[in-house]
Amino acid sequence: MNKIIKIAVDAMGGDGSPKKIIDGICHHFRNNKNSFYQIFGDKDKILPHIKERLPNSSFEIFHTMDIVKGTDSPLEGAKRGRNTSMWLAIQSVKEKKSDVVISAGNTGALLVISKINLKMIEDIDKPALSALWPNKKGMSVVLDLGANIECSPKNLIDFSIMGSSLFKSLYPEASAKVALLNIGSEELKGNEIIKDTYKKLSKRDNHDFEFKGYIEGNQLMNGDVNVIVADGFTGNIALKTAEGTASFITSELKKAMTDNFIGKISSLLNISNLKKFKARLDPRLYNGAIFVGLDSPVIKSHGGTDYIGFSNSLSVCTRVVSGDLIKKIRDNINE
Incomplete structure (x- = not known):
């Protein structure tokens, strides 16, 4: 049996969220039954789009109404606090409750919050x-x-x-x-x-x-x-x-x-x-850029893509986890 891959999803980032994000998750799940989605965002806005489309055993919603805005500077995004959907999603992978984190939100804020929460891989100076x-x-x-x-x-x-x-x-x-x-x-x-x-x-x-x-x-x-x-x-x-x-x-x-x-x-x-x-x-x-150099994989989906594009970035998530990206970097850096 394939290992379950746990993906922490910032459901509130990017254009058309959270509908686009949930549509992308549902599309991705069709061919990735071994995925489990930890979804961070406004539960009242997320539930109408996910009801009866995914089995309850394949996802969990973590409610928060705080978000990082697309217009925020990286520093402003980080200052919005530890209860934003982006911060909580990153914290999930930091605490090893998820294998990978993905957001279609503010790129600069995602990098800054990731660097605040996650460590660098040994002997790497910059992600x-x-x-x-x-x-x-x-x-x-x-x-x-x-x-x-x-x-x-x-x-x-x-x-x-x-x-x-x-x-x-x-x-x-x-x-x-x-x-x-x-x-x-x-x-x-x-x-x-x-x-x-x-x-x-x-x-x-x-x-x-x-x-x-x-x-x-x-x-x-x-x-x-x-x-x-x-x-x-x-x-x-x-x-x-x-x-x-x-x-x-x-x-x-x-x-x-x-x-x-x-x-x-x-x-x-x-x-x-x-x-x-x-x-x-x-x-x-x-679609699906990857921040490499951190000790957990962080995936950035383009904010303007549609649900197909977001689904493809979720596929990048599953592939880097299945391919042991972090272990490969550690082994190759040590060599």
């Missing part, structure tokens, strides 16, 4: 925000996406270890191939921090991954590497650029296919290929 990106050959893990604007070579080496551990926990049959995001592929390009990191990773005996050197922005989707490492400033710009480009391509393609009669006929003839193309760029499929 990183990571996410999954599609490439030509499958998927890549990319980090850091904004948690740390400035990073030292040690931080970037830690990110390489954590990113490869995350990739292996999600894709245990694949080999992790790490590259540093840089302005060129030549060894002498980049600032002193990234060049120093390159030298140290090149000399390091990397048991947990293969170091592939530098990667440029126009190679991110090639699939030759599957763990891409950057400081939070560079990684966040790359993320927003990729999201904007994907949105532009899909909107322009839709416009071209519906603007005139020829376009409409063409779209009908190619409807199967268009559906595949749209699905490949659907951001809901890749």
Whole structure:
């Protein structure tokens, strides 16, 4: 029998909560019967959406009316107190009552409250925000996406270890191939921090991954590497650029296919290929960023996603727990 995975859910974060959150939970449970949801939020708002949709044995509601607002600064969110749905959900994983915590709420507040409540994994200085990106050959893990604007070579080496551990926990049959995001592929390009990191990773005996050197922005989707490492400033710009480009391509393609009669006929003839193309760029499929470096897994769902996207981020929760992410990071850091 599969182990029951306990997921602490902040039900009040993000657009359309708690309905979207509960809809996502119900959708996720269909294919994940070994999941148990500890749901934190306003019971009176949650119950109407969950009644008769989930067996009572699969969830428990922890009532609180206090929430972290999306407009709060990270510090304001933390100052709202220990009775907010976000804080209580994180506290649940801190006390080992849950295996993983997820929120679609305020990203900055989630990071700050997580760092207040959870310890860092030994020998790691900073947590990183990571996410999954599609490439030509499958998927890549990319980090850091904004948690740390400035990073030292040690931080970037830690990110390489954590990113490869995350990739292996999600894709245990694949080999992790790490590259540093840089302005060129030549060894002498980049600032002193990234060049120093390159030298140290090149000399390091990397048991947990293969170091592939530098990667440029126009190679991110090639699939030759599957763990891409950057400081939070560079990684966040790359993320927003990729999201904007994907949105532009899909909107322009839709416009071209519906603007005139020829376009409409063409779209009908190619409807199967268009559906595949749209699905490949659907951001809901890749929803679920992960804070790595803390001693418990913390998952951030995009606040604007729908219930399908939230369900997919719940799948990230179950996969990182099943894949022993924290143990993998500890083992690889110690090596």
